[in-house]
Amino acid sequence: MPEATGAASRIVLETRDVGKQYKLDGVEVNALRGVSIAIRSGEMVSIMGPSGSGKSTLMHIVGLLDRPTTGQVILEGDDISNLSPNQLAELRNRYIGFVFQSFNLLARTSAQANVELPLVYAGVSGADRARRATDALERVGLGNRMGHFSSQLSGGQQQRVAIARALVNNPSIVLADEPTGNLDSRSGIEVMAMLQELNAQGITVVLVTHDDRIARHAERVIRVFDGRVQAEEIVGNRVLAAQELASLPAGEVAG
Amino acid sequence: MNLAESFRIALRALNANKARSILTMLGVVIGVAAVILLVGIGTGVQDEITGQVEGLGSNLLFIVPGQYGGSMGGDQAPPSRRFTIEDSDLLARRVPGVDAVVPVLQAGSTIKRGNRSVRVVVAAANEQGGEVFSGTLEGGRGYRKSEVQAAARVVAIGSTVRETLFPGQDPVGKVVTLEGQRFTVVGYYESMGGGLAGDQDSQVYIPITTAQRVFNLNYINTIVVKATDPARIEVVKADLRRVLTPRYGEEFTVFTQEQTLGLLSDLLGTLTYMLAGIAGISLLVGGIGIMNIMLVSVSERTREIGIRKAVGARTYDILSQFVIEAVGLSVLGGIIGISIGWGGAVLMAKFTPVPTNVTPWAVATAFFFAAGVGVFFGVYPAWKASQLDPIVALRYE
Numbered sequence A: 001m002p003e004a005t006g007a008a009s010r011i012v013l014e015t016r017d018v019g020k021q022y023k024l025d026g027v028e029v030n031a032l033r034g035v036s037i038a039i040r041s042g043e044m045v046s047i048m049g050p051s052g053s054g055k056s057t058l059m060h061i062v063g064l065l066d067r068p069t070t071g072q073v074i075l076e077g078d079d080i081s082n083l084s085p086n087q088l089a090e091l092r093n094r095y096i097g098f099v100f101q102s103f104n105l106l107a108r109t110s111a112q113a114n115v116e117l118p119l120v121y122a123g124v125s126g127a128d129r130a131r132r133a134t135d136a137l138e139r140v141g142l143g144n145r146m147g148h149f150s151s152q153l154s155g156g157q158q159q160r161v162a163i164a165r166a167l168v169n170n171p172s173i174v175l176a177d178e179p180t181g182n183l184d185s186r187s188g189i190e191v192m193a194m195l196q197e198l199n200a201q202g203i204t205v206v207l208v209t210h211d212d213r214i215a216r217h218a219e220r221v222i223r224v225f226d227g228r229v230q231a232e233e234i235v236g237n238r239v240l241a242a243q244e245l246a247s248l249p250a251g252e253v254a255g
Numbered sequence B: 001m002n003l004a005e006s007f008r009i010a011l012r013a014l015n016a017n018k019a020r021s022i023l024t025m026l027g028v029v030i031g032v033a034a035v036i037l038l039v040g041i042g043t044g045v046q047d048e049i050t051g052q053v054e055g056l057g058s059n060l061l062f063i064v065p066g067q068y069g070g071s072m073g074g075d076q077a078p079p080s081r082r083f084t085i086e087d088s089d090l091l092a093r094r095v096p097g098v099d100a101v102v103p104v105l106q107a108g109s110t111i112k113r114g115n116r117s118v119r120v121v122v123a124a125a126n127e128q129g130g131e132v133f134s135g136t137l138e139g140g141r142g143y144r145k146s147e148v149q150a151a152a153r154v155v156a157i158g159s160t161v162r163e164t165l166f167p168g169q170d171p172v173g174k175v176v177t178l179e180g181q182r183f184t185v186v187g188y189y190e191s192m193g194g195g196l197a198g199d200q201d202s203q204v205y206i207p208i209t210t211a212q213r214v215f216n217l218n219y220i221n222t223i224v225v226k227a228t229d230p231a232r233i234e235v236v237k238a239d240l241r242r243v244l245t246p247r248y249g250e251e252f253t254v255f256t257q258e259q260t261l262g263l264l265s266d267l268l269g270t271l272t273y274m275l276a277g278i279a280g281i282s283l284l285v286g287g288i289g290i291m292n293i294m295l296v297s298v299s300e301r302t303r304e305i306g307i308r309k310a311v312g313a314r315t316y317d318i319l320s321q322f323v324i325e326a327v328g329l330s331v332l333g334g335i336i337g338i339s340i341g342w343g344g345a346v347l348m349a350k351f352t353p354v355p356t357n358v359t360p361w362a363v364a365t366a367f368f369f370a371a372g373v374g375v376f377f378g379v380y381p382a383w384k385a386s387q388l389d390p391i392v393a394l395r396y397e
């Protein structure tokens, strides 16, 4: 399998023959049937497939939010299969940042406090926390919206707050599940530009999507179908969101 | 995450849902206020009554017919034979070291003057009655020995009686009707303030011989003995028993002041605990309200819990957040309830005849009980929240 980035980069996250079964009213649903993937440090990878193919299930498992029925998940070289819920919580806190389709920000809570949340559970003290949250919000271009509540922000801005929250504790990997799914096209492009920029700065990004065009923002695409990996390919003509943004008719500049 | 952080999160959550927080708290507020007020009343009444009994002096002995055990209730025989004035006279002659031996008879009646009338308690004694009753004469005099001997129809009246029958007048020398007989008022007493211990302002005092005649009785209720030296009270008690035993066997009981007080505070203490128990039930109901709201709040905030867990909250973090929320509600409710209950008790003492006394002990108990209610009823919802699977919580709509 060809390497998109430097061949020397280490594997951050790996699944070995992961299966996931759900039981619904006695009927077994095989959401995943033996998925083995590896994500390397600094990569930007898309997991792509049609609706119901098991993308989200896979993302929840690699994000340690859910446990596989069979197989192993290896994070930073360690098998996490036998860890307690609290140990998983600590690993999520330290190594993983999430960006969800529906933003999942705390309501009636300022952007600043939302971004601070992972640091609160990491035990970072008040002043340090505020400084790092400010940095993260500035990085996503929201330095001037720190005191706003989620409800006072546009969808695109909310998703950028979520990206800042994902970044703030310097994770090994950022997992984004349909991050543009609830956004208009311009905001979507802005969010993709943001993720590409972060990746360029060295952050590992895994993008889950059903949309071929969104998937081609990554360097590599893993195609999932019916709970299996169908194909993996290097993206030839990568979409660069920043260029796209520049070519759009000048709208109001976000942020 | 440290505790201070849990506190901030909990306070923010309570603040975000002000109306609901206040309504939930109301249950605890009412419960605690009720505990403070009712216990305050119980304690106040207890203090006042024991104070009044103590005010009579520590050298009093009370002799009543019948056998009484050491404690309240239970093994009391109905009085078989009652005392007479002769018993009282006998004791006065035969028992040394006493200042006064007072036969007492009490009865309810109505006293009239013209078209005015008032319900009274008739307290009858001999001329030494003043030694054992606590009132102070405001005008006139008490009845004399000669009047007791002659069974004269003279009366000294309490302040309520005077105000009702003789508004703005001096009653001395005037005539009133009691049990169909005409009595001359010889004196009247200062107001003692309405106590719960029996309204002494509605009493009238007449010679015991007169009372026996108008009520057509040949017995008396009680003999009250005042010992000269409080230190020798047990000796006097033994002497009283020695004189009465040949006549009554074991069918009488001599109480010292101390015993009377003991009986009274037993009874009143039980009453206070009963009041506290009733009020405690409302506090319990308040606690169930907290549990109810916390359960609602947990299911409403399932998504929030999922988000927190996704970014690294551990079981303990979620548990402490929700427990602190519940305890915060109950403690705040407790503080407000204490203020209201205390304020109510103070106002009640000021504007009604009901005496109240809010003790630090009652306040502390109510406070910790309220906090305990928060912990007890908050732990289950908080535990439920902490056990939520992050993925289930995130999927929750």
Ligand SMILES: Nc1ncnc2c1ncn2[C@@H]1O[C@H](COP(=O)(O)OP(=O)(O)OP(=O)(O)O)[C@@H](O)[C@H]1O
Binding pocket: A022, A023, A024, A029, A030, A031, A049, A050, A051, A052, A053, A054, A055, A056, A057, A058, A210
């Ligand atoms: N909690 C669950 N209980 C039962 N079945 C589930 C559960 N979660 C997912 N599934 C099933 O597993 C399969 C994969 O679901 P998943 O959410 O991973 O799909 P997806 O690829 O993310 O789809 P979409 O693009 O629509 O988000 C589906 O058939 C779904 O019905």
Ligand SMILES: [Mg+2]
Binding pocket: A055, A056, A057
């Ligand atoms: Mg999905």
